[in-house]
Structure formats: C-alpha cells, structure tokens
Amino acid sequence: MSRMDRETIKQALKVYFIMGSTNCLASDPGKILKEAINGGITLFQFREKGLNALAGKEKRSLAMRLQSICKEHGIPFIINDDIELAIELEADGVHIGQEDEPAEAVRAKIGDRILGVSVHSLEEAEAAQRAGADYFGIGPVFATVTKEDAKPERGTVLIEMLREKGFQVPIVGIGGIHAGNAASVIEAGADGVSVITAISTAKDAAAAAAELKKSVGV
Ligand SMILES: Cc1ncc(COP(=O)(O)OP(=O)(O)O)c(N)n1
Ligand SMILES: Cc1nc(C(=O)O)sc1CCOP(=O)(O)O
Numbered sequence: 209m210s211r212m213d214r215e216t217i218k219q220a221l222k223v224y225f226i227m228g229s230t231n232c233l234a235s236d237p238g239k240i241l242k243e244a245i246n247g248g249i250t251l252f253q254f255r256e257k258g259l260n261a262l263a264g265k266e267k268r269s270l271a272m273r274l275q276s277i278c279k280e281h282g283i284p285f286i287i288n289d290d291i292e293l294a295i296e297l298e299a300d301g302v303h304i305g306q307e308d309e310p311a312e313a314v315r316a317k318i319g320d321r322i323l324g325v326s327v328h329s330l331e332e333a334e335a336a337q338r339a340g341a342d343y344f345g346i347g348p349v350f351a352t353v354t355k356e357d358a359k360p361e362r363g364t365v366l367i368e369m370l371r372e373k374g375f376q377v378p379i380v381g382i383g384g385i386h387a388g389n390a391a392s393v394i395e396a397g398a399d400g401v402s403v404i405t406a407i408s409t410a411k412d413a414a415a416a417a418a419e420l421k422k423s424v425g426v
C-alpha cells in the first residue's frame with residue numbers, strides 16, 4: 209500500500225461518517241452503514257466509545273462486519289483510537305486525538321495507512337503536520353452532545369486561520385454538523401464534514417447522507 213495522495217484524501221473527506229454501536233439507538237449499525245453508503249458517504253470511521261461501548265471480541269467482530277461492508281462498496285475504513293485493532297484488521301487508516309498515542313509513534317506503526325489527527329490550535333497543527341498527518345479533524349465547529357469530553361463550540365476560526373497561513377493539509381470539520389450548516393464549514397476552507405448524529409439517528413440515513421453531500425457541493 210502506498211501513501212494516499214492529498215487530492216484523493218480531500219475527495220474522501222467530503223462526507224465522512226463516524227459511528228459505533230452506541231450511536232445507533234435501536235437500529236443495527238450494519239444497516240445504518242449500508243444506508244449511509246447508499247446515500248453517498250465518502251469515508252467511514254469506526255468509533256466504539258462511550259457508555260455501553262463494546263470491547264474485546266465483540267468490538268472486533270463489529271469492526272470486521274462494518275469493514276466488510278465498506279470493502280464491498282469501496283469506502284475507506286478508518287478506526288478511531290485503537291491502533292492495534294487497525295493494524296490487525298488491515299484498516300485503511302486511523303484517527304487519533306491529542307490525548308491518544310503521539311502521532312509520530314502512530315505513523316511509525318501504521319506505515320502508509322491514512323493518519324487523521326485532531327487539532328485545536330496552530331501549534332497542534334504544525335506538530336501534526338511534522339508527524340505526517342494526512343488530514344486534520346477540527347472541532348467542535350458547532351455544539352455537540354455526542355462526544356462526552358468535547359471542547360466548547362469553536363466555530364470555523366481555526367480552519368480559516370490555517371488556510372490563511374497556507375496549510376495545504378486536508379481538513380475535515382466536526383461537531384454538530386448537519387445539512388443546514390455544512391456549507392459554512394466548506395466555505396471556511398474545510399475539504400469535508402464529519403458527522404455522527406446527522407446520519408446515525410436520522411429517520412432515513414440514506415437521505416441524510418445525500419442531503420449532506422448536496423450541502424458540501426459534491
Ligand atoms: C474526523 C475526526 N475528527 C476528530 C475526532 C476526535 O478525535 P479525539 O479528539 O481523539 O476524540 P475521540 O473521537 O477519540 O473521542 C474524530 N474522532 N474524528
Ligand atoms: C467525535 C467528535 N470529535 C469532536 C471534536 O471536536 O473533535 S466532536 C465529535 C462528535 C461529533 O458528533 P456529532 O456529529 O453528533 O456532533
């Protein structure tokens with residue numbers, strides 16, 4: 209596997225769906241993922257986190273099921289936080305934050321797989337770029353209740369600042385994003401939007417994904 213080029217990553221970030229079993233209310237994660245793919249998502253992150261999150265064999269088994277759905281439809285499969293699982297399953301990439309394993313160490317472990325890093329400041333963006341991040345996740349752009357330890361809503365200031373300073377690293381906005389506000393995140397300079405609730409709890413996940421796609425101009 210060779211390192212994915214920036215333009216391919218930018219295209220993949222357009223409608224980036226994140227989900228774990230705890231985001232699915234009473235519905236089956238596999239069913240939601242299939243619907244989201246039918247609606248046009250471009251990238252998927254398995255994020256098994258929060259109260260009642262699966263662990264061990266159950267987590268691995270759900271990851272494998274969702275990865276197989278992604279493979280069938282040509283959607284890259286990213287794993288949140290769990291680098292060992294990502295390597296074991298030969299996932300397409302990992303996403304880490306500032307409280308996770310350092311980005312340099314993760315890059316050394318995963319080789320050419322996609323590395324996404326959450327950044328909240330210019331300094332964090334510079335460090336993540338040096339460590340070889342393939343994209344930055346920046347949020348929360350809007351208020352969110354999905355991530356228990358989310359920072360306060362930040363708007364699009366950092367996205368704008370990084371673009372003004374000439375950063376070319378692909379950027380995805382995250383936090384409280386839906387079809388009604390996604391365009392403002394792209395206008396600020398992001399390449400795509402990342403969502404959990406807007407798709408995972410929608411009555412019609414396919415329609416929600418399709419609306420997001422329209423909002424980001426795909
Ligand atoms: C695309 C994307 N952006 C940001 C995050 C958040 O990562 P992190 O800060 O490590 O928080 P957790 O998701 O691990 O709770 C993300 N997962 N994806
Ligand atoms: C996983 C995550 N990371 C965030 C960050 O700010 O880094 S906000 C967030 C939750 C996004 O969920 P929703 O689309 O339901 O708001």
Ligand SMILES: [Mg+2]
Binds near residue numbers: 288289303304308
């Ligand atoms: Mg993390």
